[in-house]
Amino acid sequence: MPPVPPKNSGPVREAHRFDEARLDDWMAGHVDGYTGALQVCQFKGGQSNPTYWLADREHQYVLRKKPPGKLLPSAHAVDREYRVMRALGDTDVPTAIMYALCEDDSVIGTPFFVMEYVEGRIFWNVQLPDLAADERPAIYEELTRVLAAIHNVDLAAVGLSDFGRPDAYVARQVKRWTKQYLASQTTDVEQMKTLIDWMPANIPDDEATTLVHGDYRLDNLIFHPTEPRALAVIDWELSTLGHPLSDLAYTCMLYEVTLPKLGGLAGVDFQATGIPTEDAFVARYCELVGRDAVPDLNYYKAFSLFRLAAIAQGVYKRSLDGNASSPEASMFGAAVPHFADIACSLAGIG
Known part of the structure; x- marks a missing residue:
């Protein structure tokens, strides 16, 4: 059959x-x-x-x-x-x-x-509403483990040493996503202008380089049908060599926002739900990669939201042009100022 x-x-x-x-x-x-x-x-x-x-x-x-x-x-x-x-x-x-x-x-x-084609579970909502509280910690542990595994990859051993430039990743990303945003801009968004001015002038002085996924989040993992074990990480389109904290911050930004379908972790009762706090999530990540601390996390989170706003703008522009991959793409225009406003708050500007 x-x-x-x-x-x-x-x-x-x-x-x-x-x-x-x-x-x-x-x-x-x-x-x-x-x-x-x-x-x-x-x-x-x-x-x-x-x-x-x-x-x-x-x-x-x-x-x-x-x-x-x-x-x-x-x-x-x-x-x-x-x-x-x-x-x-x-x-x-x-x-x-x-x-x-x-x-x-x-x-x-x-x-x-x-x-x-990998058969398994995709958890679209980060609050894991379909799981019991005692099942949720293991899912987040696996989310953290896989992120650390990506950042611990031996680039030379797998032939990815030339997968991107090993320097000035954040500066290049700020420039790239500013360019992408401006190329698909359909209206003026004051908060985006503020971020475009602020980000290049405030880049953290830290040049760590690893493989980065570029869009690492819970719904880009396919889990085993019954076990809290990831079978595949998907959607590697934005992967490159870059700063590992950009991936970590992108995952952590859901502690600040609520996204359509994905939900968010702002205001969650972590003790009751079994979902780790942001501090606990970050601490476990640091343990797995051998980091002592995560300086400037708010900068990386603000940049992650700026980038997400730029991506939303691109999807919205393609919807106007008739090329978007989803019929819901036209909704993305309203997300741009929302994400940019939260990014400005994290940065303490605007």
Whole structure:
């Protein structure tokens, strides 16, 4: 009996259709064990890179591709996603099996890669409402363990020493996301202007460099169906070599905000829920990576919120242009000033 599409997938949206017969031919020549009779559905998420569920007569796969249309420079780097996940296959970082990368636009219109479909649980809400209080600590312990594993990767051993520049990461990120924001700007947001002026002048003097995921959060981990164990980290599009505190701060910013669908941890009763406080989460991370302290965490959290605002602006702009990967993308415009306002508060400005 052929595989059945997962519940969080559906028909391919009109803007993201492609020649499925061409993909079927390509799969037959590039994916070991492919048995034909291709099925294609599109996952409901994937705001940035359209993501599809595929199946042949026996196996399930995931395909991620660049979106169609005019794209911002350096964005939607599916080739980098493929490279980093393939490199991490034998490390302590849980990753899906990578099958093949295609950079030939003539196959389905834009570059793409095919990887293993990992069945498991994704926790979309950081408050873990579907779990009991005594189950939640183990999920957060695993979230912390995997983050530390990413930052502890031996870059030379896995062939990722050249995956990014080893210096001035934060300065380059501030410049990059300022540029990305301005390239997709649709209206003036005063708080974003304030942050654009403040961030370059206040970069912490700390040059630590590790592999960074770039979008590390609970819903980018696929957990075992019954155990508090991560089977795969997904959505590596923004990964590079950089400052590990940028990943930590990005995870911790949910202690400050509430996001659509993901929820947030502001105002949570940590003792009653079993979810660790921010101080406890950070302390456990420091223990796992051998750090004594986390200076300037608020700067990194403010930058994380600025970057999130810039990403939201890009999604919103693509919705206006008709290229966004999700029908809910038009809601993202209102998030920009909200995130920027919290970032200004963390920075003590504006």
